[in-house]
Amino acid sequence: MADLIHLVSDLLWGSVLVYLLVGIGVYFTVRLGFIQFRHFGHMFSVLKNSRKADKSGISSFQALCTSLAARVGTGNMAGVAIALTAGGPGAIFWMWLIAMLGMATAFAESTLAQLYKTRDSDGNYRGGPAYYMEKGLGMRWMGVLFSIFLLIAFGFVFNAVQANSIASAMSGAFGFKPLYVGIFIVLLSSSIIFGGVKKIARTAELIVPIMALAYLLLALFVVLSNVEKLPDVFTLIIKSAFGFKEAAAGGLGYAVAQAVINGVKRGLFSNEAGMGSAPNAAASATPYPPHPASQGYVQMLGVFVDTLVICTCTAAIILMSGKFVPHGTVTGIELTQQALSAQVGDWGSIFVAIAIFFFAFTSIIANYHYAETNLIFLEHNNKKGILFFRFAVMAMVMFGSLATLPTVWSLADVSMGMMAIVNLVAIILLSGVVVKLAKDYNRQLAAGKLPTFDAREYPELQSQLEEGVWDNLAEGAEQDKEVKRTRLQVDNS
Structure with missing residues (x-):
């Protein structure tokens, strides 16, 4: 079974998804008039007024923090280190590229999620790819398929991975036993998850900005302390991305392929653009300006912050530390901890452990929010079903804290890849609606009006x-x- 999972993972990420993600990112970038570059500043303008909400929805800022809670986790610390050791420094360039293209894809999927959102039986906004597949395309079967993949990925597999990262980091930094760490994570997560979607959003709004800023400031300190190395780091990334260093050794094709595959895979795992996960948070928001496209701008910013800011910070810390060894045995969170400790002393390992705890913990509660939204799509808000699902998710968190997860990581790649394929097909079929909404928003904006749908x-x-x-x-x-x-x-x- 493990061999089959690895085979499917290699097939998806070795060819299918690389072409799909890049191709659809280019497609939306062109059709939306290079919106992520042309309206880069407008993302921040929308953010200024993002604290508004109503009784049915969370604020756009809370939706951004919830999506960042899911995005910013093991992918930013462990995932970047894995991309570097498996694909070389060039993988970072391809992470950047997939993020820049993915910003347009994120705009498309989050705009659609806002447009086709619904209210559940408690009066809360719900939505996401499953909902726009059913309402926009009239294909409930497609939404069901997507929801099943998301429940596997975000409800179970990713939460096990996040819990495993917390347990490993706490064990390495403080010597805590994984069993006790797992029990603590389950109790803390339960206290938030059982409080509902608005409590999840409030928790993310409180924790994510503080931890992201703290990590950014620490990375900035490391970069400024090694500023003379910065040109060499960027040169290394660019040369490795296109195999200039490997060309003389005759390994050009393989080196570039590994850089692309690992960069795209870890880039998507980190920023989630096109995967169909963040739109579940975007749909829960009360947008301001009151137009579906405004949430598209907010979620574009999320992709930018995740990959081009936070992932780049991790890459800089590792590449400037002298601890990076291509295809080395030290990888993942251990490499990030060693790299930071080499720069700032032993407390660097402790800082990474604490950061991983908060980032991965908020990922668990945000992942649960995504999964619950899709469970409601399948079961129409069955209260007993939701209660059973919450206990099942907590059981998976406990399992992840205790288990070794090589096969689980591959299962995460497969389920994430299948989610992405279903979602990408849907947003291509609905691309005309995305363009229509973007034009409507920008026409009103150019006329000096508050864009209103x-x-x-x-x-x-x-x-x-x-x-x-x-x-x-x-x-x-x-x-x-x-x-x-x-x-x-x-x-x-």
Whole structure:
């Protein structure tokens, strides 16, 4: 069985997904007019007003933090180290490239998730790829397939992987026994998960920005302490990406292939663009500006922060440390800990252990949120089913804390790859809707208006949308603008 899983993983990541991810990233980049570069600054403008929410949804900032909670975890620390040892420094370049292209893909999938979102029986917004497959394409079977892959990947496998990373880091830094670490993770995760989607969002909003900033500042300290090495690091990454160093030795083709495969694989595992996971958080948000495309901009920023900021920090720490050995036996979180300790002293290993704990813990609760949303899609909010699922997820977290996981990692790659394929097919089929929404948003923005989605202007879409979700948005936005004008007049007087 293990051999079959490894075979399927190699097939998916050795050819199918490399072409799909790059090709679809290029496709959306071109069709959306290079939106991730042209409107780079606008991502931050949307973020300024991202704290608004209503009784049905979380804020856009909470949705960003929830998606970052899932993104920022083992992929940023252990995954970057694995990409470096397996694919060489050139893998980092391909991680950058897949992230830049993936920003356009993330815009597409998160915009669609916002458009086709629904309300569950508790009145909370829910949505994601399964929902736009059912509503936008009329293919519930496709949504069911996607949901099953996501439940395997995010409900079970990834949570085991995250718990395993926490247990390994805590054991290495403090000598804690994995059993006790596992029990602590289960108890802490349960206290958040059983509180529902809004408690998950509030926890992510509190923890993720603090830990991301702390890690960024530490990486900045390391880079500034070794600033003379920075040009050599970037030169090494670029040369290795295209096999310039290996060409003389006759290993060009193999070296480049390994750099591409490992860079793309770990890049997707880290930033998740195109996988269909982050849209589950994006759909839960109350967007501001009140338009589906605004959540696309927010989630583009998430991909940028994850890979081009945090993953680059990890790569810089490792490559500047002198601890990196191509195809070496030390890899994963152990390599990151050793690299940071070489730069700042023994407390570096402790810092990584603490960072892994918080990043991986928030990944567990965000992964659960994604899985619950898709379980609701399958079971229509069956309370007993959700309760049973929560206990099953906690059991998998406990298992991950205690087990060795080489086969589980391969299963994660397979389930993630199948998710991505189903989602990528769906967003290509719905690409016309994405372009239509992007043009509508940017037309209003260029005219100096607050971009507001009015479903009445798109009768071809109106019948596909959940009744009551978008119906009164235009009137609400006009009232909001009128209130602001009144306040401004009072202030001026």
